[in-house]
Amino acid sequence: MASANGAYDVDAIRRDFPILGETVYDRPLVYLDNGASAQKPRAVIDSLSRVYETEYANVHRGVHYMSQKATEAMEGAREKARAFINAEHAHEAIFVRGATEGINLVASSWGRANLEAGDEIVLSVMEHHSNIVPWQIVAEQAGAAIRVVPIDDDGVLDMDALESLVGPRTRMVAVTHVSNALGTVVPVEDVIRIAHRNGALVLLDGCQAVPHMAVDVRALDVDFYVYSGHKLYGPSGIGILYGKESLLKAMPPYQGGGEMIESVTFEKTTYAGLPFKFEAGTPHIAGAIGLGAAIDYVSAIGLDRIGAHESDILEYATARLGALNSVRLIGTAPEKAAIVSFNLEDVHPHDVGTILDREGVAVRTGHHCAQPVMDRFDVAATVRASFGLYNTRREVDALVDALGRVQEIFGR
Amino acid sequence: MIDLRSLYQDVILDHSRNPRNSGALELHSHEANGNNPLCGDKVRVYMQVGNGKIDDIRFEAKGCAISVASASMMTELIKGVEIGEARAAFARFHEIVTRKGDISDEELEALDKLAALIGVREFPMRIKCATLPWHAMTAALDGVDGDVTTE
Ligand SMILES: Cc1ncc(COP(=O)(O)O)c(C=O)c1O
Numbered sequence: 364m365a366s367a368n369g370a371y372d373v374d375a376i377r378r379d380f381p382i383l384g385e386t387v388y389d390r391p392l393v394y395l396d397n398g399a400s401a402q403k404p405r406a407v408i409d410s411l412s413r414v415y416e417t418e419y420a421n422v423h424r425g426v427h428y429m430s431q432k433a434t435e436a437m438e439g440a441r442e443k444a445r446a447f448i449n450a451e452h453a454h455e456a457i458f459v460r461g462a463t464e465g466i467n468l469v470a471s472s473w474g475r476a477n478l479e480a481g482d483e484i485v486l487s488v489m490e491h492h493s494n495i496v497p498w499q500i501v502a503e504q505a506g507a508a509i510r511v512v513p514i515d516d517d518g519v520l521d522m523d524a525l526e527s528l529v530g531p532r533t534r535m536v537a538v539t540h541v542s543n544a545l546g547t548v549v550p551v552e553d554v555i556r557i558a559h560r561n562g563a564l565v566l567l568d569g570c571q572a573v574p575h576m577a578v579d580v581r582a583l584d585v586d587f588y589v590y591s592g593h594k595l596y597g598p599s600g601i602g603i604l605y606g607k608e609s610l611l612k613a614m615p616p617y618q619g620g621g622e623m624i625e626s627v628t629f630e631k632t633t634y635a636g637l638p639f640k641f642e643a644g645t646p647h648i649a650g651a652i653g654l655g656a657a658i659d660y661v662s663a664i665g666l667d668r669i670g671a672h673e674s675d676i677l678e679y680a681t682a683r684l685g686a687l688n689s690v691r692l693i694g695t696a697p698e699k700a701a702i703v704s705f706n707l708e709d710v711h712p713h714d715v716g717t718i719l720d721r722e723g724v725a726v727r728t729g730h731h732c733a734q735p736v737m738d739r740f741d742v743a744a745t746v747r748a749s750f751g752l753y754n755t756r757r758e759v760d761a762l763v764d765a766l767g768r769v770q771e772i773f774g775r
Numbered sequence: 776m777i778d779l780r781s782l783y784q785d786v787i788l789d790h791s792r793n794p795r796n797s798g799a800l801e802l803h804s805h806e807a808n809g810n811n812p813l814c815g816d817k818v819r820v821y822m823q824v825g826n827g828k829i830d831d832i833r834f835e836a837k838g839c840a841i842s843v844a845s846a847s848m849m850t851e852l853i854k855g856v857e858i859g860e861a862r863a864a865f866a867r868f869h870e871i872v873t874r875k876g877d878i879s880d881e882e883l884e885a886l887d888k889l890a891a892l893i894g895v896r897e898f899p900m901r902i903k904c905a906t907l908p909w910h911a912m913t914a915a916l917d918g919v920d921g922d923v924t925t926e
Contacts, residue, residue: 713814713839714783717898721779729814743815744836772783773840 371672375666377753379404390723391740392674393761398571398749399727400593403657407597410656414649422648423622423639426512437648440655441638444603447658449579449588454637455603455611458651462570463493465589466537468617468641469566470497471585474535476615480506483532487512487520487549487561489542489736492566498537498577512538514739518545518694526557533563540572544733544747545694546677546702550571555585564610565714570594574751575700577666580605592650596751597657601650604641611637613775661752676750680759682714687766693740703748704731710773712744718742719746722765730758781894783840790844795851800833809911809923811903816842820911825859832912839904841895842892847909848888858916864889865909872902 377383382402385392396400412541414436420429422437444456451608451724459465478484485499488511502509510528513521529536536558541548551567558565566587570580573590580588587606593599606614616623620643634640658703661669680703684690707715716728727747730737737743748762800821810820816838823831832847832854853861868889871878882901883890896903913925 711839713816713901713904714841715780717901718779734815737815745818768779771780773788 370615370650371668371757372571373753376402377755378617379406379660380753381405381408385751386688387723389722393722393724393749393758395748395754395758395762396725396727397574397754398594398731398747400573400599401596402556403598404596404660404752407653407656408562410596411649411653414652421645421730425730431687433648436652436655437646440651440680442660445659446683447578447662448463448573448603448605449581449658450605451581452608452637455605455608457606457611457638457641458640458646459589459602459604460647461591461593461602462568462589463591466566466568466588467497468496469589469606470493470501470605471586472497472614472617472641473564473610474505475576476613477768478502478534479503481509481532482507482534483530485510485512485528485533485536485558487538487547488514488739489520489547489733490537490539491543491568491570491734492734494537494539494566494602495735498535507534511528511735512549514545514736516641517696518547519696520547521551522557522696523721525554528564529557529561531561535557535564535566539567539568539570541700541702542569542579542622542694542733543702543749544570544697544731544736544745545692545696546571546704546749547696548576548700549581549696550698551585560585560637567666571700571702574661574669575666576670578729586610588754592654592657593770595654595657596660597654598647598650601647601654603654608637611641614641616640616643620644622646630647645764664752672752673750673754676754676756676759677701677703679756680748680750680762684766687763689770690766693742693745701754702745702747703749704745705743706745710769712746713768714773715746719762719765719768722768724762724765726762731749745756782898783892784891786888787840787844788849788893790835791840792909794834794836794843794847795837796833796854798833799835800831802832803833804852805915805918807831807911807915807923809907809914811838811842811907812919813903816840816904816907818842818846818908820846820908820915822912822915824858824916825909829856829858829861834908834911835910838907841892841901841903841904842907845889845892845905846894848896849908849912850887852887853912862913862916865913868892868909872896 419431422434441453445453562585568588591602611705622644689708712728803821815922818836832850836843895901
């Protein structure tokens with residue numbers, strides 16, 4: 364496996380990912396859709412088989428050997444998830460299905476207990492639908508209002524607008540750490556400072572941040588932080604909701620069932636403590652352990668080195684795409700993660716996507732579950748290339764060559 | 776390798792660049808929207824129907840080459856025809872683009888100009904692009920209020 368020392372050996376890293384050796388339509392796979400979901404290193408794939416082959420049983424309930432092994436492995440993964448974002452306690456890391464469930468959990472549990480008519484929730488215009496709709500649902504129930512922070516033409520969050528929108532009625536500021544559609548890195552330290560000064564809590568959607576940069580929830584002093592395992596080279600169906608202990612303790616359960624109780628009678632049920640209060644039902648045991656393996660994998664390479672490699676790719680891709688007359692880049696913030704959204708003059712993103720696909724280049728086309736940001740730029744959709752730790756400049760060249768094929772087919 | 780040219784034939788590119796019967800129809804008896812929520816394609820179909828016949832049809836579309844070309848060809852094909860015939864044309868087209876098996880020469884001929892669109896069979900993600908305008912057309916005939924989606 365690629366080590367943390369010496370030069371960044373992208374070829375060695377690529378060998379850790381079996382799928383990167385696949386061909387599609389007789390061409391090498393050029394996988395540039397990491398923002399939607401990242402591929403898995405051998406270490407993660409192996410960890411899943413290892414669970415089922417050597418240490419599987421239900422967790423937290425059996426007295427028998429296998430149940431203890433599985434419980435230890437799963438709680439070991441929770442400890443890795445704690446350390447990964449430098450949380451204080453492992454029980455502040457709640458296993459959820461992914462970012463979507465994490466946000467729904469907070470909106471539903473915290474929101475129902477705390478929001479009142481006239482309260483305000485502040486979101487940004489570049490949120491993923493999963494950081495919009497749960498808040499709309501709870502706001503409607505509570506009679507609360509949603510305020511939306513705009514962005515400028517480069518896709519930079521308007522901090523002056525944020526300052527003026529956050530006020531005494533603001534209870535929650537929920538924004539993305541990195542925009543999935545534009546790549547913008549949001550200055551979350553400033554967002555948190557402004558929110559806290561006004562007595563509001565902050566939830567950060569870290570889906571597109573954790574694969575690219577080190578995150579320290581204590582240094583940030585953020586109240587809630589969510590991310591999905593599958594974008595971090597881990598399995599799908601598992602993710603983390605971080606919440607400050609004091610907040611999580613005060614929140615009512617999200618779902619009821621097994622595992623989340625201390626005792627149940629028909630007269631009165633008492634709930635388990637953290638983290639189990641929020642983990643009703645049998646969890647995705649292997650998924651949690653696989654997420655732990657993914658965290659180990661990226662940590663061994665080092666997020667600083669991953670970030671440096673990816674900024675090189677981003678810079679190269681931005682320059683090469685920017686040099687094409689027909690390309691309009693969408694999202695040109697000075698601080699960006701390795702995501703490039705663009706459109707071709709006169710060719711719909713959907714057609715671009717089909718042609719790139721036949722050239723072996725996998726990109727995402729569409730609204731990226733972020734329709735408000737599409738509306739902001741007055742487009743229905745974009746083509747998005749999102750890079751990961753294994754992508755190379757050569758793959759950027761393949762993307763540019765494939766765009767040439769689009770011009771060939773659509774050229775007049 | 777499946778040739779992209781079978782999907783993006785010249786006829787299709789021509790219809791997508793110069794769509795026929797594009798733009799709102801002021802005087803109309805039927806209209807409906809079709810949306811593909813996956814890719815954001817939108818088409819609005821207007822028809823003036825009298826005595827069971829589609830006297831006029833126009834559309835407005837924001838979408839990919841396939842959906843725009845399909846809308847354009849549809850209007851050419853069903854303008855002036857009986858409602859039943861228009862529905863039958865869609866049924867034939869839909870059955871053939873979603874069929875896994877072979878297509879006979881007679882069937883191809885029956886498709887008329889829509890034959891240019893059957894390349895979508897090799898691109899399963901794009902079949903909905905080709906059928907979207909037709910779904911909107913039938914929704915308008917059925918008097919469905921609001922939007923139909925491909926989902
Ligand atoms: C910024 C952002 N937030 C939330 C999500 C939702 O993640 P999931 O579908 O894994 O819950 C995504 C992924 O699509 C995302 O990119």
